[in-house]
Structures are given as structure tokens and as C-alpha cells.
Amino acid sequence: MSRIGLPSRVSSALRYIWAVPATIVGAVFALLAFACGARARVRDGVIEVGGGLLASFLSALPSPMRLLAITFGHIVLGVSYVVLEAERGHEHAHVRQYEKWGLLFFPLYLGSSFIQLARGRHPYLDNAFEKQAVRVAATGRLNGTTGKQTRLETVVSRREAS
Numbered sequence: 001m002s003r004i005g006l007p008s009r010v011s012s013a014l015r016y017i018w019a020v021p022a023t024i025v026g027a028v029f030a031l032l033a034f035a036c037g038a039r040a041r042v043r044d045g046v047i048e049v050g051g052g053l054l055a056s057f058l059s060a061l062p063s064p065m066r067l068l069a070i071t072f073g074h075i076v077l078g079v080s081y082v083v084l085e086a087e088r089g090h091e092h093a094h095v096r097q098y099e100k101w102g103l104l105f106f107p108l109y110l111g112s113s114f115i116q117l118a119r120g121r122h123p124y125l126d127n128a129f130e131k132q133a134v135r136v137a138a139t140g141r142l143n144g145t146t147g148k149q150t151r152l153e154t155v156v157s158r159r160e161a162s
């Protein structure tokens with residue numbers, strides 16, 4: 001262990017600990033997903049859960065809640081591995097947001113959506129955290145991602161909004 005590595009490891013551990021309450025919420029959904037045949041894998045320190053009946057379950061949700069992928073702390077749930085791969089830059093940007101805000105991310109995210117709604121804007125597409133995640137994914141500055149993102153999540157939301 002190098003002296004330089006220690007502060008980085010401590011910092012990394014603190015980010016995981018700070019996000020643990022949100023990760024626990026994700027773990028509950030992950031357990032339900034596992035019961036429906038989903039499987040997990042780890043990418044860049046994040047647990048990605050996909051497959052099984054997740055696609056059927058998420059497509060049965062009411063239109064505004066229909067998502068292809070969603071992040072809770074260090075757990076990302078996606079309808080398939082193809083979607084998880086395509087949305088990695090965006091969803092991992094949300095992971096960084098959880099590392100910054102911890103459990104506060106939930107009320108802050110909802111607050112941003114309510115503010116946009118009150119202004120007559122889209123509560124999802126204009127949400128400050130979503131816009132930041134889109135920006136981070138597009139610039140490809142997150143853990144060596146290429147910046148080539150399909151933004152399936154946005155495409156689906158826009159189609160449903162029209």
C-alpha cells in the first residue's frame with residue numbers, strides 16, 4: 001500500500017458508506033429482482049442487476065414510472081444487460097450523485113422534479129440531476145466511458161410524452 005493510495009482509499013470508502021442508506025433501498029429491489037430471475041455483475045465498483053422478469057415488471061408500470069434503468073446508491077437495476085451497458089455512463093453519473101448527497105439525494109431529486117413541474121417543465125427531462133447525468137454521460141468523463149451514449153431512457157420518455 002502506497003502512502004498516496006491511502007487517502008484515496010479512505011475517500012472511496014467514505015463515499016460508499018455515505019451512500020449506503022440508498023444502496024440498501026437498491027438491495028431490497030435487487031433481492032426482488034433476483035427472485036424474478038435477474039442476475040448481478042459488478043462494473044466500475046457498481047452492482048448492476050438486470051434480466052429475468054424485470055423488463056415485464058417495469059413495462060407494466062404506469063407510463064410516467066416506466067423506466068429502462070434506475071439507480072439506488074451503488075446498485076443499478078436495468079431491464080437487460082444491453083440496457084445496462086448502453087446506460088452505464090448515465091446511471092453511473094447518478095451513482096456519483098448518491099456519493100455526493102447520500103440519502104439527501106431522494107428529497108433533492110424529488111424537489112427538483114416538483115420545481116420543474118411548478119414551472120410547467122418536464123419533471124424528469126428538466127430535473128437538475130437528470131440534466132447533470134446526461135451531461136456527464138455525453139462528455140464521457142466518467143470512469144473512462146467513451147461518451148457514446150444512446151440515451152434510451154430519454155428516448156423512451158420523449159416518445160411517451162409525445
Ligand SMILES: [Zn+2]
Pocket residue numbers: 090094130133153
Ligand atoms: Zn437518470
